[in-house]
Amino acid sequence: MFGLSALELARIQFGFTVSFHIIFPAITIGLASYMAFLEALWLWKKDPVYLQLCRYWSQIFAVNFAMGVVSGLVMAYEFGTNWSYFSAKAGTVTGPLLTYEVLTAFFLEAGFLGVALFGWDKVGKGLHLFATVMVALGTLISATWILVSNSWMQTPVGYRVVDGRVIPVDWLQIVFNPSVPYRFTHMVLAAFLATALFVGATAAWHLLRGERTPAVKRMMSMAMWMILIVAPIQIEAGDQHGLNTLEHQPAKIAAIEGHWDNDEGQVPLILFGLPDMTAEKTRYQIAVPHAGSLILTHSWNGKIPALKDFPAEDRPNSTIVFWTFRVMVGLGVAMLLLGVAAAFARWRGRLYDFRPLLTFALVMGPAGLIAILAGWFTTEIGRQPWVVYGVLRTRDAVSNHSVPVLTASLLTFVVLYVCIFGTGVLYMLRLAAKPPEALSGHDHDLRPDERPARPMSAAPNLGDL
Numbered sequence: 001m002f003g004l005s006a007l008e009l010a011r012i013q014f015g016f017t018v019s020f021h022i023i024f025p026a027i028t029i030g031l032a033s034y035m036a037f038l039e040a041l042w043l044w045k046k047d048p049v050y051l052q053l054c055r056y057w058s059q060i061f062a063v064n065f066a067m068g069v070v071s072g073l074v075m076a077y078e079f080g081t082n083w084s085y086f087s088a089k090a091g092t093v094t095g096p097l098l099t100y101e102v103l104t105a106f107f108l109e110a111g112f113l114g115v116a117l118f119g120w121d122k123v124g125k126g127l128h129l130f131a132t133v134m135v136a137l138g139t140l141i142s143a144t145w146i147l148v149s150n151s152w153m154q155t156p157v158g159y160r161v162v163d164g165r166v167i168p169v170d171w172l173q174i175v176f177n178p179s180v181p182y183r184f185t186h187m188v189l190a191a192f193l194a195t196a197l198f199v200g201a202t203a204a205w206h207l208l209r210g211e212r213t214p215a216v217k218r219m220m221s222m223a224m225w226m227i228l229i230v231a232p233i234q235i236e237a238g239d240q241h242g243l244n245t246l247e248h249q250p251a252k253i254a255a256i257e258g259h260w261d262n263d264e265g266q267v268p269l270i271l272f273g274l275p276d277m278t279a280e281k282t283r284y285q286i287a288v289p290h291a292g293s294l295i296l297t298h299s300w301n302g303k304i305p306a307l308k309d310f311p312a313e314d315r316p317n318s319t320i321v322f323w324t325f326r327v328m329v330g331l332g333v334a335m336l337l338l339g340v341a342a343a344f345a346r347w348r349g350r351l352y353d354f355r356p357l358l359t360f361a362l363v364m365g366p367a368g369l370i371a372i373l374a375g376w377f378t379t380e381i382g383r384q385p386w387v388v389y390g391v392l393r394t395r396d397a398v399s400n401h402s403v404p405v406l407t408a409s410l411l412t413f414v415v416l417y418v419c420i421f422g423t424g425v426l427y428m429l430r431l432a433a434k435p436p437e438a439l440s441g442h443d444h445d446l447r448p449d450e451r452p453a454r455p456m457s458a459a460p461n462l463g464d465l
Contacts, residue, residue, distance in 0.1 A: 017417070021068065024067045026372055027194065071421060094152070116132045148175055151183045156388050156391050189234040197223070199222070200361045203220035203223060204361035208358050231332065231336040257322075267303060268285075317381055
């Protein structure tokens with residue numbers, strides 16, 4: 001298809017399924033913690049607005065959680081179908097890590113999810129809060145193990161290679177590998193920001209429509225506080241993550257910066273350019289001299305390895321990661337601007353009626369998820385041509401499938417994912433478009449014999465909307 005090789009098609013297919021999947025766990029992580037926080041505030045302050053918001057978002061959470069689980073199952077099968085040599089050569093490390101995720105996080109979430117979603121009138125308030133907190137904790141534990149596995153693939157330690165297979169020799173080194181603290185922090189903060197932007201956009205939608213109820217105002221206020229607090233922390237975490245990547249994956253940083261050589265004696269910050277992998281240069285540069293040195297080395301004339309310092313076959317595709325990184329950073333700056341603008345509007349007493357701010361918040365609704373996707377593209381494409389950095393090349397990890405087979409499976413995934421998960425996302429947006437008063441008590445009038453049995457059942461039927 002389109003002149004692509006089997007390897008390229010396998011990578012595109014996995015990238016496509018991961019891209020669809022990652023948006024759901026990101027919102028799950030953020031919403032679970034948000035719900036726990038709302039419920040705790042309700043028990044503490046006895047303010048029914050917090051309970052109303054918690055019940056409102058729990059129904060949207062149920063839909064999102066179900067889609068996250070279903071979309072994640074596909075990737076587990078892809079390890080065996082499209083990446084069987086990766087499983088055979090490195091599965092001794094990644095397999096147990098994913099098993100730990102199931103044993104610790106998935107069982108914890110599954111054990112308390114039913115109580116959190118359906119147990120409002122069936123268990124005590126303290127027990128229900130405990131169940132909600134356990135679900136939130138489960139999402140964070142799940143993220144931990146997934147990021148441990150991915151971070152080990154980026155910065156592998158604690159292993160030895162025997163007969164072409166990776167054999168774990170020190171699990172503490174594997175679990176606490178050099179990049180995991182930075183990647184975990186960066187991803188969890190990204191999930192919180194993406195959720196805050198989703199919540200803020202929902203509140204802005206209702207405020208623009210004239211629905212200034214206490215629940216909508218509280219939703220807007222909490223979301224803007226979260227963005228204002230977390231956005232600058234995320235920028236600092238991203239800087240530290242970049243320094244860690246420079247230490248362990250310098251070729252990735254060189255590709256991100258479009259930095260080909262060190263002839264100038266310093267590293268400029270290229271704001272705009274078109275990296276050309278064939279000509280080995282970045283065309284049409286708009287650069288700030290010395291700014292790259294200051295950011296990457298914290299010195300005026302500091303240098304980093306350039307792309308020409310690495311063999312051509314070991315260079316990531318700078319043409320792609322140069323722009324995905326800038327999309328992520330640009331959206332991060334926009335998030336910070338939104339938080340500051342909201343703080344100024346709050347100070348002026350205009351947080352709930354200043355239409356330019358509300359429009360800005362509404363437009364920024366998907367920005368967190370787009371930034372997450374751009375960040376993951378930067379991370380994964382920037383690791384190439386390695387699937388386990390410096391240990392196992394991607395071309396040696398892919399299964400022996402033909403181009404027609406991979407083309408057919410990729411097209412099938414595209415059609416099914418757009419239909420199934422596209423419908424799910426539209427349903428979530430329809431739920432969010434309803435004010436909290438319309439949904440917050442929907443699932444609590446059921447008789448015992450009508451009790452929902454599945455997460456999706458916690459949300460209203462389409463006919464109810």
